[in-house]
Structures are given as C-alpha cells and as structure tokens.
Amino acid sequence: MKLSIDIEKKFSAFSLQFSTTVEGPRTGIFGPSGSGKSTLVSILSGLQQPQRGEISIDGECLFSSSRNINISPEKRRISIVFQHAMLFPHMNVRSNILYGYRRSRAADRRIHPDALIELLKLQPLLQRDSLTLSGGERQRVALARAVLANPRLLLMDEPLSALDDTLRFQIIPYLKSVSTGFGIPYLFISHSLVEMQLMADHAIVMENGRIREETTPDRLARQKMGASRYGYQNLMRFSGSEACSGMYACRWGGNIILVSEDPGSGEALFELSSREIILFRKNPEAISARNLLQCTVTEIFRSDGRIGVELTAGGVTLVAEIVPRASEELALTTGSTIFAAIKASSFRRLS
Amino acid sequence: MQLTPEDINAIVLSMKVALTATIIALPFGFAVAWLIVYKAFRGKVLLEVLVNLPLTLPPVVIGYLLLLLLGRNGFIGKTLQEVGIPVIFTWKAAVVASATVGFPLLVRSIRLGMESIETGLIDASRSLGAPWHDTLFSVVLPLSSRGILAGSSLMFARSIGEFGATIIVAGNIPGITQTIPLAIYDYASSPSSTAMALSLCIVSIMISVTVLLLHDAVAGKIERERGR
Numbered sequence: 001m002k003l004s005i006d007i008e009k010k011f012s013a014f015s016l017q018f019s020t021t022v023e024g025p026r027t028g029i030f031g032p033s034g035s036g037k038s039t040l041v042s043i044l045s046g047l048q049q050p051q052r053g054e055i056s057i058d059g060e061c062l063f064s065s066s067r068n069i070n071i072s073p074e075k076r077r078i079s080i081v082f083q084h085a086m087l088f089p090h091m092n093v094r095s096n097i098l099y100g101y102r103r104s105r106a107a108d109r110r111i112h113p114d115a116l117i118e119l120l121k122l123q124p125l126l127q128r129d130s131l132t133l134s135g136g137e138r139q140r141v142a143l144a145r146a147v148l149a150n151p152r153l154l155l156m157d158e159p160l161s162a163l164d165d166t167l168r169f170q171i172i173p174y175l176k177s178v179s180t181g182f183g184i185p186y187l188f189i190s191h192s193l194v195e196m197q198l199m200a201d202h203a204i205v206m207e208n209g210r211i212r213e214e215t216t217p218d219r220l221a222r223q224k225m226g227a228s229r230y231g232y233q234n235l236m237r238f239s240g241s242e243a244c245s246g247m248y249a250c251r252w253g254g255n256i257i258l259v260s261e262d263p264g265s266g267e268a269l270f271e272l273s274s275r276e277i278i279l280f281r282k283n284p285e286a287i288s289a290r291n292l293l294q295c296t297v298t299e300i301f302r303s304d305g306r307i308g309v310e311l312t313a314g315g316v317t318l319v320a321e322i323v324p325r326a327s328e329e330l331a332l333t334t335g336s337t338i339f340a341a342i343k344a345s346s347f348r349r350l351s
Numbered sequence: 352m353q354l355t356p357e358d359i360n361a362i363v364l365s366m367k368v369a370l371t372a373t374i375i376a377l378p379f380g381f382a383v384a385w386l387i388v389y390k391a392f393r394g395k396v397l398l399e400v401l402v403n404l405p406l407t408l409p410p411v412v413i414g415y416l417l418l419l420l421l422g423r424n425g426f427i428g429k430t431l432q433e434v435g436i437p438v439i440f441t442w443k444a445a446v447v448a449s450a451t452v453g454f455p456l457l458v459r460s461i462r463l464g465m466e467s468i469e470t471g472l473i474d475a476s477r478s479l480g481a482p483w484h485d486t487l488f489s490v491v492l493p494l495s496s497r498g499i500l501a502g503s504s505l506m507f508a509r510s511i512g513e514f515g516a517t518i519i520v521a522g523n524i525p526g527i528t529q530t531i532p533l534a535i536y537d538y539a540s541s542p543s544s545t546a547m548a549l550s551l552c553i554v555s556i557m558i559s560v561t562v563l564l565l566h567d568a569v570a571g572k573i574e575r576e577r578g579r
Contacts (some may be wrong), residue, residue, distance in 0.1 A: 045478045073477040074485075080478045086471040090493045099489075100479030149479045 001025065001154065002124055007043060007053030007059050007063070016040065016050075016209040025185040026176075027084040028200025028217060030193070036209040037189045042155045044187075045080055046073035057152060070164035077108065079146035083158040083173075087130040092139050094126040100149025108150045111182050118146050119181065124314040129195040136167040140174060147178050154179065154186040160195055168349035169269060172198050193221050194271065194350075196234050225274060225321055226304025232274035232319045235348070239267045247290065247344050254314025258290040259347040274321035276310065280339040281330050289341040293318075300327070307332075311340055352550045362554055368442060368530060371561040372401035372449035373457075375501050380457035380502060384495075385487065387458070389463040389473075406455040406514055410515025413451055417520045421447065444521040445528055449510035456509055457502040464498015465491060497573055504566040525541050531555055 006019040016036040031037055031107070042048035044055065046062065049070060055063040057064050057078075062071045079100065087096050101113060119142045125133065132229065139159060146154055156175065160168045167323055174198065179186050188199040196203055196217040203220050205212045215223075224234040238250035241263040250268070259270065295311035295318070302308070307327040309320045320340060322330075330338070354362075383402055387395065405413055421428040421438045431438055435470035438444050468491060476486040492499075514532040521528035523537065531551055 002363070042474075045474075047474050049476060072482070073474075074480045074482050076478075077480075078478065080475065082471055082475065084471065086469065086475040087473075088490060089470060099481075103480035103485070143477065145475075 002058055003153065003187075004054070005044070007050035007055060008041065009039065009048070009050040014209055016043075018209075018211060019053075020186065020211060020214065020244070022204075022206060024202050025179065025183075026199065026201045027185075027187050028196045028203040029187055029189045029206060030191065030203050030217075030220065031206030031212075032191055037191075038157060039204060040054045040206075041080060041155050041187075041189060041207075044153075044155060045078045046071060046076050057207070065210060068301065071341030072284055074103070076152045077149070078153045078155060079149045080126055080187075081139070081146045081152035081154065081156045081159040081164050083144050085142040085162075087133075087138055087141055087145070089131050091130060092126070092247075093122065093128050093130055094133055096130055097122070097126075097148060099146045099151075102144055104148075104150045109350060110150055113148055114212040116144050116147060116182075118179070119177065135163050136171060139167075143171075143174060143178060147182060147184060151184060154184050156186055156199075158190055160190070163193070165350070168272070169198075172351070175199065186296050193224060193228075194216070194235070196223055197233070197235055198269075211278045222308055222319065223303055225308050225319070226306035230273050230275075231321050232308065234272040234274065234318050235350075236270045236272060236318075237267055238263050238270055238317075252314070255293060255316070257342075257347070258344045259349075260344045261347065261349045263349060270347045271350055272318070272331075272347050274319045276342060277320035278341045279309065279316065279320055279322060279326070279330060279332075281342060283339050283342065286340065287341055288343075291340075291342040292343040293340045293342070295338055295340050297332055297338055300332055300334060309338075311338065313340075352455065353546065354550055354554075355547070356527050357529070358534060358547070358551060358554075361529050361531050361551070364442060364445075364528070365511055365530040366558075368445045368513075369450055372446045372453060372510045373507045375446065376450045376454055376457055376506060377499070377503060380454060380461055380506075381492075381495075383489065384458050384461035384465055384498075388462055389491075396574050400506075403455045405452050410448075410452055410513070413520060414448060414516030414519030415514060417444075417448060417451065421520060439520060440522045440524065440528060442521065442528055443467050445513070445517045445530060448516035448520050449513045452516055453506035453509040456556060457506040460502030460505060461495055461498045464495035464501070467498075468494045497570055500566065500569055500573070504562050505508055508559055510561050511555070511562075 003022040009016045016039050018040055029037055039048065043050050052065045059067050062076055063069060088099065098113060119164050120143065121146055122140060125137060125141065130141065159175065160171060162173065190196055200217050203217045204214050205220060236252055238252050238257065241248045241250040244258065247258045248258050248263055250259060250263055293311040293313045297309055298312045298317065299310035300307060307322050307324055309322060311318045311320060311333060316339065385401060418439065419425055421444065423429065423432060428438060438447065455459045472490055473486055476490045481489060512532060517530060518533060523529055531554065535551045536546050538544035
C-alpha cells in the first residue's frame with residue numbers, strides 16, 4: 001500500500017498541515033490530543049474536506065483540490081475503528097458486523113464473515129444487542145465491522161483509549177492478527193507510547209497540526225524516556241513459565257526471569273520500567289533482587305538529562321536508565337560487561 | 352352523554368382530517384428536519400423561521416393567508432381549480448390548515464430526535480460504504496423514530512383541536528367541514544345546547560388521552576426494544 005498525503009486545512013484557531021507518504025502496513029500516528037490526529041482521520045476517510053491538497057492511495061486519487069476531485073466516503077474503502085466503537089444501537093451484533101460487508105462490492109470481498117467471527121471469537125455475541133456488550137466486546141465487534149467492509153486501509157482512531165489497561169492489552173493481539181491475517185494495512189492513531197510500541201513499526205509524530213518527525217516507536221520511546229513520568233517501558237514477552245518458590249520462572253530469550261505476578265499459561269507480555277533496573281560493574285554476589293543478568297552494553301544514549309543504557313543478554317535487549325553521574329562512576333562504554341539487578345515484583349503483567 | 356348523527360360526523364371528520372394532515376406532513380417534516388440538522392446551506396435561518404412561524408402567528412392569520420393562496424384567484428387555488436380540484440370549503444382545506452399549523456411541532460420533535468444521534472454513527476455508516484441516502488434510511492430514520500413518533504402524536508392532537516385557520520379556509524359546514532371544535536363552537540352560541548357541547552368536550556378529552564397513552568405505549572416499546 002502506498003498512501004500519499006499532502007493536505008492543508010485551516011480552522012479559526014488551528015491549522016493542519018500534513019504531508020508524507022505512508023508505505024508500511026503498520027504505521028502509527030502519535031501525538032497529544034489536539035494535535036490534529038482526529039481531523040486527519042476525518043480527512044482521509046472523506047468525512048471532512050481539506051482546503052487544499054492531494055490524497056492518493058495506490059495511485060488512485062481520493063482528493064485533489066487542483067483537479068477538483070473528492071471521492072465520497074462510501075467509495076474510498078477506508079474503514080475506521082472509532083475510540084467509542086460507534087456500534088449502531090438499533091441493530092444486534094450480527095447486523096452491525098455485516099453492515100459494511102453487505103454494502104461492499106462482491107469483487108472487493110476478500111474476507112469471509114465466518115472466518116473473522118471465528119478469529120475474533122464473536123460467535124457467542126452474534127444475537128446480542130449491541131448496547132449490552134462490555135467495552136472490550138464492543139471494540140472487537142467494531143473491528144469486525146470495519147474489516148468486513150473489505151477496506152484497503154484501516155484507520156484505528158484511538159481504538160483502545162476508552163478501555164482499561166487489562167482490556168487494552170487483550171485487544172491488541174486481535175488488532176494485529178486481523179491486519180496481518182487478512183493483509184489490511186492500518187494507520188494506528190494514539191497518544192499512548194506503549195500502544196505505539198506494540199502496534200506500529202513506523203511512527204509519525206504530530207504536534208500542533210504539523211508532522212514533527214518520522215521515526216520508529218522504539219526510538220521515540222527512548223527519546224521520551226528522561227521526560228516521561230514512567231521512564232522507558234521495556235516490553236517483554238515471556239514464555240514457558242513455571243512456579244518456583246512462591247514466584248514464577250519465565251523464559252525470556254536465553255535468560256530465565258523470576259517474576260512475582262502469575263504469567264498464566266502460554267506467552268505473556270510484561271512491562272518493566274527503565275528506572276527499575278539497577279546496574280553493577282561487578283557481580284554483587286548476594287542481593288535481595290531476584291534477577292541478576294550479566295549483560296553487554298550495546299548502546300548509550302542521552303534523553304533529557306538522563307542516560308539510557310541498552311543492554312543485551314541472551315539475545316534480547318533491555319533499556320536501563322541512570323543519571324550521568326552514575327554513568328561516570330560505572331565507567332560505561334559500549335561493549336563493556338555489566339550486571340543488571342531487577343526485583344521480581346518490578347515486572348508488571350500487561351496480558 | 353348524547354351524540355347526534357351530526358356530532359358523529361364531526362368526530363369522524365376530525366379524525367380523518369387529523370390523520371391525513373399528519374400522514375401528509377410526515378415525509379416533509381422529516382426532510383425539513385434533516386435539512387436543518389445535517390445540511391449547511393444559504394437561507395437555513397430563513398427556512399427555520401418559516402417553519403416555526405405558524406407556532407407564533409395567530410391561526411386566524413394563517414387561515415386568511417391560506418385562503419388567499421388557495422382561493423379561486425389564489426396562486427395555487429387557481430391551478431387546482433383548473434385541474435378540477437376545489438380546495439376551499441372542502442375537508443381538504445381543513446387538512447391543509449391542520450398540516451400548516453401542526454407542522455412546526457412535527458419538525459421540532461423530529462429535529463430533537465435527530466440531534467440526539469451521535470455524529471460518529473453517521474460517520475461510521477458512511478465510511479462503511481453507505482451513500483448518504485442509505486445512511487438516512489438505515490441509521491438516521493430508525494434512530495429518530497422516537498422523535499418522529501412524538502412529533503406525529505403532537506401534530507395529530509394539535510390537528511384535532513385546530514379551529515382558527517380551519518374555520519376561515521374550510522368554513523363550518525355540518526357534515527362537510529364541521530370538525531369537533533367547530534361543532535362545539537356552534538353549540539356554544541345557543542344556551543340550550545350545553546349538554547351537547549359537553550358531550551363533544553368529553554369526546555375531545557377522550558381522544559387526547561388516547562393519543563397520549565398510545566404515544567407512551569409505543570415510545571416504551573421502542574425503548575425496550577433498544578434496551579434488549
């Protein structure tokens with residue numbers, strides 16, 4: 001998919017200027033509220049018109065002010081997953097899911113409803129009234145509805161912000177698997193860095209209606225580490241956990257990590273703040289923290305007066321955060337060996 | 352309670368006029384409400400004022416203006432006369448009078464219903480491949496059903512009570528254009544007919560109460576279906 005955008009829209013107190021080309025299947029648009037993300041969604045889907053500019057997708061022009069082209073929303077084949085689901089309250093789940101499918105051209109239909117219903121585990125909900133669903137169920141139905149319209153692009157407009165943390169991380173695998181499974185590229189719009197890290201390969205950072213920079217979610221997270229209240233969030237996928245003296249031993253790359261929260265069966269996603277990692281130059285031998293990893297320093301970077309240290313151990317990487325003074329005392333250089341101590345209770349389970 | 356055959360005629364005619372006026376006005380009321388709520392165009396304020404005017408104008412004024420318009424030499428009356436449809440002093444004139452006077456009530460209620468629909472639902476429908484007319488019938492119409500119902504019952508009740516405009520364009524011809532209020536007006540002018548007038552008053556009250564009860568029942572049903 002190649003989406004070219006070059007548009008300008010002015011309001012009385014705000015103007016949006018957005019010019020870029022999106023090519024990857026998983027692109028994130030990151031920015032605080034009021035930065036113009038939702039206006040961009042409306043413009044891309046044709047619900048609002050920019051005053052000037054061009055939008056084209058795979059060579060097909062959707063909007064052009066100079067050539068006087070404005071394809072109406074229903075013909076753009078760009079579906080939206082809204083923040084508040086926006087399920088039709090007068091229809092049951094099945095009718096909601098099939099709303100776009102019934103209106104799509106037979107030639108465009110690549111996804112069969114049954115396959116998606118199975119993937120999103122919607123079978124037990126089909127006859128339910130859309131008003132009786134829980135937040136997470138609503139968002140799964142909204143996703144199914146958007147995907148079954150057989151779009152060439154999905155716009156996910158803060159689809160997780162109305163959900164609590166537990167649900168958020170339960171929905172993410174669905175969002176990702178639907179896109180990869182059915183080959184639909186998406187633009188994931190969010191103001192949450194962790195969501196960006198989990199959902200996007202490429203991030204467009206917006207500020208005051210302008211593109212501030214284009215980067216990767218991980219680089220963005222490192223950049224924001226020092227100024228963030230929580231530091232850099234290491235997202236770690238653990239597998240093969242076993243109970244072990246009141247804790248759980250999990251496999252992470254070539255390492256075994258002890259966590260105090262039950263990871264459940266199968267793969268589990270944990271987060272660990274860069275500020276929860278203590279670095280030692282030599283093996284401290286006996287400490288209360290249950291995890292001690294021997295690591296190699298692979299990168300040292302600055303972020304708002306803090307030092308970020310990228311550590312590699314057993315084929316996986318971690319980012320630790322220290323103050324410049326600590327960095328001097330540890331005599332950190334790329335390639336040096338260091339010990340990282342992490343308490344078992346510092347890991348927070350996301351899903 | 353005693354009702355003469357003429358009273359029965361008046362009751363039947365009232366119902367016929369009110370029902371016809373409501374049914375005819377409904378699509379127009381829906382269209383006007385839709386224009387006002389969803390469309391931006393020049394002269395929107397003027398349309399709103401025009402629609403709401405019958406609410407504040409004395410019904411007699413409306414009746415008189417309709418008479419000028421529909422009369423034999425009137426702008427519309429002349430054309431209708433030529434194609435053989437006389438309107439003035441027929442029950443059709445009573446329908447026109449009722450429809451005009453009740454129209455603002457109808458539009459207001461439908462408009463309130465439409466305004467309570469989240470715009471995101473309309474955006475969702477459009478982005479899912481529905482052209483605007485499809486969105487109108489598959490999302491806007493069903494979701495404003497409560498407003499439509501409230502507007503229709505209000506308009507029906509208002510039409511049953513229409514007097515001022517009706518007496519001018521339709522006259523007060525027993526059996527032809529005499530509705531309940533006009534019949535009561537006739538009885539009220541002779542002191543010996545108090546009982547007859549009261550009987551018709553009771554019928555009026557019964558119709559009004561029935562309309563209100565029906566409205567509540569249907570509104571409750573819509574609510575329950577939506578909450579299912």
